[in-house]
Amino acid sequence: MIAALHQAAARHGMAVPLIVGAVLLVLWPTAFSTAYDLRVFTLAGIYALLVIGYQFVFGHAGALALTQGAFFGLGAYVTGILGARYGQGFVVTFPLSIVVPILLAAVVASPVLRLDTHYFALATLGVAQVLLLVALLAEPLTGGANGIPGVPGVELLGTPVPRGLPLAGFVWAWVILGALVARQLLRGLYGTAFHVMRDNPMLAACLGLDTGRLRLAAFLLSAAYAGAAGSLFVHTIRVVSPEALEFHVMVAVLAMAVVGGRTRIAGAILGAFLLVHLPEWFRVFEKSYLIAYGAILLAMIVFAPDGLIGRLERWFPPAPAPLPEPEPLPKRHPIQGEGPLLALQGVVKSFGGVRAVAGVSLVVRRHEILGLIGPNGSGKTTLINLITGLVRVDSGTIRFVGTPINGLRPDAIARRGLARSFQAATLVEGLTALDNVAVARATAEGVGMRRALRASWSDPSLARARRHAMTLLNALGAGDAASCEAGTLPHGVRRRVEIARALALQPALLLLDEPAAGLSETEQADLADRLAAVREAGTTLIVVEHNMPFLARLADRLVCLNEGKVIASGRPEDVRADPKVIEAYLGRAGVSS
Amino acid sequence: MLQVIVNGVALGAAYALLALGFVLILNATGAVNFAQGDLVMAGGLLVVAASMVWPVPAIVLLPLVLGLMALLGLALSLLAYFPLKSQPPVAVFISTIAVGIMLQNTANALFGAEPRAGPPLLTAGLVELGPVTVSRQALAIIAVAALLIVVQHVLFRHTRLGRVLRATAQDREMAEALGIRVNTVIAGTFAFAAAYAGAAGLLLSNTFFVTPSDGSNYILKAYIAVVIGGWGSVVGALCGAMVIALFEVVFPSLPLVLPGLASLPGASWLFSQTMATILLYVVLLAVLVVRPQGLFGETVQRRA
Secondary structure: OHHHHHHHHHHHOOHHHHHHHHHHHHHHHHHOOOHHHHHHHHHHHHHHHHHHHHHHHHHHOOOOOOOHHHHHHHHHHHHHHHHHHHOOOHHHHHHHHHHHHHHHHHHHHHHHOOOOHHHHHHHHHHHHHHHHHHHHHOHHHHOHHHOEOOOOOOEEOOEEOOOOHHHHHHHHHHHHHHHHHHHHHHOOHHHHHHHHHHHOHHHHHHOOOOHHHHHHHHHHHHHHHHHHHHHHHHHHHOOEOHHHHOHHHHHHHHHHHHHHOOOOHHHHHHHHHHHHHHHHHHHHHHHHHHHHHHHHHHHHHHHOOOOHHHHHHHHOOOOOOOOOOOOOOOOOOOOOOOOOOEEEEEEEEEEOOEEEEEEEEEEEOOOOEEEEEOOOOOOHHHHHHHHOOOOOOOEEEEEEOOEEOOOOOHHHHHHHOEEEOOOOOOOOOOOEHHHHHHHHHOOOOOOOHHHHHHOOOOOHHHHHHHHHHHHHHHHOOOHHHOOOEHHHOOHHHHHHHHHHHHHHOOOOEEEEEOOOOOOOHHHHHHHHHHHHHHHHOOOEEEEEOOOHHHHHHHOOEEEEEEOOEEEEEEOHHHHHHOHHHHHHHHOHHHHHO | OHHHHHHHHHHHHHHHHHHHHHHHHHHHHOOOOOOHHHHHHHHHHHHHHHHHHOOOOHHHHHHHHHHHHHHHHHHHHHHHHHHHOOOOHHHHHHHHHHHHHHHHHHHHHHHOOOOEOOOOOOOOOEEEEOOEEEEHHHHHHHHHHHHHHHHHHHHHHHOHHHHHHHHHHHOHHHHHHOOOOHHHHHHHHHHHHHHHHHHHHHHHHHHHOEOHHHHHHHHHHHHHHHHHHOOOOHHHHHHHHHHHHHHHHHHHHHHHHOHHHHOOOOHHHHOOHHHHHHHHHHHHHHHHHHOOOOOOOOOOOOOO
């Protein structure tokens, strides 16, 4: 029996516990259906919807927004005011309760979304507090501290939905719908894009992903779900009061998301179900039941910091998916424009008092491999960061096929056809090597909310992106590692996966920051051959490297930087023999000896 | 007017103790202690309880409150921080919320939900300072808080303990490599922060009463103070606390000072405590829009 269970678990991963959970969730209200229990169960559904929405911004976008309670309260007030004061029914209150929070979210998004971490948290908290105080002050509209009683119940097609099991079923139907929409949005390439963004926003931008837009989408989706939950809440309890806007709603939502799991829909439902019911179960402790609630919350976060679903996933690991068949990438459009591929003119960048790049001018021709050398601190990496837009130039221009690109955001530059690797091979640890590469196809696949919603049972963009990624991994000799999590890969393989990911953007210009660092000599030789093949296929390369033998066999031209200036450029053998270059690397003693 | 300002400074002094503890824990651990507000409440109720047994001025009870609150801070670190120290900071955020819920409801079970007043620091009454009279309590609050802040400053700037604490705040791993017992330091920081929060509770308990649900209000104030002052800056947090308190106290009393304002239509609505809080948040949002790194800039380096 146990062996059979083990086998089933190994084959189906989380399917077994999820099905068991769903069955229990259906049995729960039918088995213990006192009127009060059903009310609590309905409330759990409302919170589940609220938490599923919160996962967009908190889980997937990785931003600690403290507005979810406020959007919930706003939705509640819209329903309360329309229902009790203007006699509107569910068909009017519900959509408007979704629209109004979305509008508020859109208004506050532009100043608030660009803030970082705790500033973002506090700004969103500020918005929430202002809303609460306005509800208290605007008494003629909101009823002040007493709120508005007498909100009608849900009525559909002229028939009221009675309290008890029908209302619980109605609310949970919305939970199921919300869960399906969330799943549809996030299981494909769009969800993977979110994963990369929350793990490393800078990396996401370099892959051409518009992180501002992703964050905005998540924020608006959260507001929409919160508004829906707020409307259902008021139609259930039939009164709206400032309590719906108070901070403890937000705290409860946050706790549910953390306890259940930040990015798993099942986690939202489990967290909401548990935390709504726990105080009820602890009523046996009478006066101290909320103390026990706090203690259990503490215990859960201590013992399952990744959430209960995360804990379950470790017990029921998913069966490894079969690797996709490689499929060649579609032909990319030739780069339009006149002039050299890349031209830098008098580029300057200072950090504080240090001029890291002090007036660099250079030209990169099409289909060449340009080696960029120079001692540590000579400005090589800064130059790459300037070209790819991670750092803004102080003065000077950078032109890509004749058009200035300095001043553009990194994601816009990446979409124009510049891809890069990082000095410290930067992968998203929690994704497989395959998905690390596949996500770079997001722009080419036109990833977005609408496309995600239109996809059928499995996302064809993700499947195609994975097939393309497989081709690239094979081309770089990392195909065997495709299904491994990136965090487990050895250094040499990480480098290849990173380069495969950059190639997935089908760049016209590929900038590699010390690709050979930490590789053995055999690995270096192998990498040099593969990079030569990349150039043969029509990509131009800039390779930053210390390793002269590696560059000498690869580069057509070398440019040597020292103290932020170009001190030599030309054929590799000439640059290597240049006394200024030798001096820069070895100091004066090196020249005289 | 002067009286109003003295009251504002007194409130600010108490907020400063609260914000100080918040920022010390933040610097030592990188995590937000969300129970800090509930610790203020706990300190307040502790002094209420103690004064029922020994009816003496609160100043006499201060050492007792500091000591007991330090123990509570140790317990907090053991329960909510150490089990999660390798987790992302948001885990500690939640775990301290959980401890806060426990504190609040323990207080509720023991004392009930009604507000309670603590004993005055020395004696109640007014002091004449030249032409104006100010409350003795407000002056005493300022004096005690100033003393505690000076003690903190001396302790941190001029002792080995302080250097160890600052080293830990700057770079925990390096401090550990240098043989500093980082865990002891962090536990000590929690004890210190809790003691100061408790002192704030003691100082506020007479004028503002203590209610078990006070915590969330206080933590929001501390959070704002620390953001206004620059995340991680001790001096900034103290200034931020003062700004908030002055605003809260001075704004609603503007019509008293400038009688012309009182005759404006809707003055009682406009110059209310609620409106003051709304404006406080609006100003805060404006500060964040204009200067996303806080008024005084950011002092802790964020780890990549």
